[in-house]
Amino acid sequence: MSTVDVGAGWRRNAALFVTGQTVSLFGSMIVQYVVMWYVTLQTRSAIAVALYAVAAFLPQGVVSIFGGTFADRVNRKALIIAADTSTALATLGLAFLMMNGVTDLWVILVACAVRSVGAGFQQPTVQAVIPQLVPQEHLLRINGLFQTIQSGLALLAPAVAGAVFGAFGIVPAFFIDVVTALLGVGVLLLVTVPTLDAVAGRTTGFREDLVEGARFIQHHAFIRWLMVLFAVIIVLTGSPSFVTPLLITQEWGGEVWLLTALEIAFSVGMLLGGVAVSTLLAKRSRIRLIVLSSFGFGVFSLGLGLAPELWVFYALMFLFGAMIPIFSAPFMTLLQEAVPPEMQGRVFSYVTIVMALSFPLGMVAFGPIADALGVRALLVGTGVLALVVTGVAVLVPSGRSAMRAAAASTPPAEVAAQVEAEVDAG
Template sequence: MSTEPAVAPTARPGWRRDVALFLSGQMVSLFGSMLVQYAVMWYLTLTTKDGTVLALSTIFGFLPQAVVSIFGGVWADRHNRKFLIMGADAAIAAATLTLALLMFAGQADLWLIYLALAVRSVGAGIQTPAVGALVPQLVPADRLLAINGLSQTIQAGMMLVGPPVAALLYATLPLAGILSIDVATAAIGIGLLALVPVSRVARTESAPVGYVTDLAEGFRYVVGHPLIRWLLGLYAVVMVLAAAPSFLTPLMVARTFGEEVWKLTVLELSFSTGMMLAGATIGLWGKRFSRMTLIIGASISFGALSIGMGLSTNLWVFYGFMFLVGVAVPAFSTPSMTVLQETVEPERQGRVFGFFGIVSATAMPVGMAVFGPLADVRSVEFVLVASGLVTFVAAAVALALPSGRRAIRAARDQADPLSHGRTEPATD
């Protein structure tokens, strides 16, 4: 099977303007989504104080995205990705506006909130592969890592300002009012993206094929491509194991260091600050390092940092480890996305990002299904150390596998995206 790397577009006139509009729209839309995310979580927590309600909200918030991502990737390869993103944003805004109007009218049944969360999750399942596949259409090949790093910085920045702004709004507005803000930010995001000229990706098939055929071909491509298959497996393992430090660290702070709100706030700020600084650094200087070096180094770092947090007896040392976890996130995810964008043919990128979207949507719930109950029978410290040790083992196995060595060689052979050389990674 030929595994020719994707040829990203050369620098076209006005690409900086288009990327600026695209990222600005994504930033505004993400800001509104984060306000809703925190406000709904706090609303459900404070009004019900029911763990089952929070568990159901997580299911409705993640499961539809995982299911729809299967088809969202196919749509991203068959249709104009710009219009898919705009349509998904519009559907999310319509569902959010409907819920806001119902709540203004006094209707606040839980099933209405669950339904709105499900629609938003469906929209994310359509958007995620389309966004990942759209970036290489706008960005020259030699700037992909920089723009992906900038995107991670924006995301981290929103994570930094989102909670305090959401807290301020939650203290002064009803939930319906915050939902209305999200509708406005979605409209701004749609308007900015509408100004970006994007064409539909040309397909090489001589005759039209069905959706199921497209999906099956995408699955065969992912499974048959050594580099992508290996990267998807590593991504899944890291995401599942990262659930422990991501979701259990607030519990450890409360149990071990105290329940003061400022301590939990500093924890979130430590992570977001590390993620924001690392995203900017990788965007500026990441080209000095091998993509695979960053990916493998970050994978090993997740294990070491999880163990370090589990062994911490000082709160500020614990914050330091959490800051470094934030640094490791873009060090792993930014080069991973860039490798995919540089490797996969443009007409297949939607489906490939769709499969990665499924992993993203299911890995954290799966991880918490294991680590959450374990933290109730053993200490959080034990869970963090155990997950770190397992991460070490997983990284070692990934490096030792013949498919891992072949994947690393293939990635290094095409490390310079400007060369656009043809590589033929070994197949099984």
């Protein structure tokens, strides 16, 4: 695999990049919470929440097809700045509309869709930039640290969102997002991002690049296995988690503080999980962490559907949140280690597509099920399915080879080649 010379000042660059992106993400998190709560409290309908999920994630998934390819063809720093700026402008426009009394659901959904387009360019590009800034031997630690910082902000974001939304309404939260986006862009301007030789000398067409990314995933058994497992876990546990605020509202009341407490429990779990990945688990097998957290998602989703008391529900959301960085940091690190730098934008675009499309498509199915059978039945059913699918994943040829590589303590950079060689040998 080709490598990138990150330079002697990589720590400064990485610190500035992580700082700028988490500041920008903080404002986006606040908007995500307040809009989700606003739709939940105003409609009390799983279908309306599903429509919000579609607007917030479907455009991102569609645009990510092009976003990652652009990330492999243009200056990645400039692409992130353009995406962040356009998202801030969409938020500012929605704020002015709602200040003037335009509060129709479809207007909010359109604004969410525009924001989602910006995220479709930004997210795969951010993941592709990190290996340009960080030496390979520090990738898991930096990814875990990035996840920990984001989790800390995720802990703060619902508290800030709840305080602002409860005291002043939804519009002030939009202005916070605009300010944090501008700050993120300002910090990013200070970061030096190396230009890849493959980008500077690219002669292939856009369509060829896009197809090449899909072929790369299809022809590499280990990458394909990771992507399929990721997609299934996101669909079966990510989408139903979007309706947990609805369950709180239906069974324990519609006060904002109850929804805030739910998000704080989830975010504390993410924070501690991120700390564990960047410290205690930094030397552990990436593959084992992914499989362990996949089983954890199924167990805790099932538990959420059966929780008899509110405090039990919060405790399970804490544990569910802890599984997020234990899954995502090793997953991203394995891809960064196994995929050549000049291909990473395209590959991470498909990661973003999976993540973005699985939420709205899952909610299209799960929203009506939640309204018809109840949120609890949905959580139980998807938890059981997640356990079954994870069990199957470790039994298929790619999964068995990956587990053997983990048991043999195969160096991370060699895992993909070993799995693919074993699968090709039959």
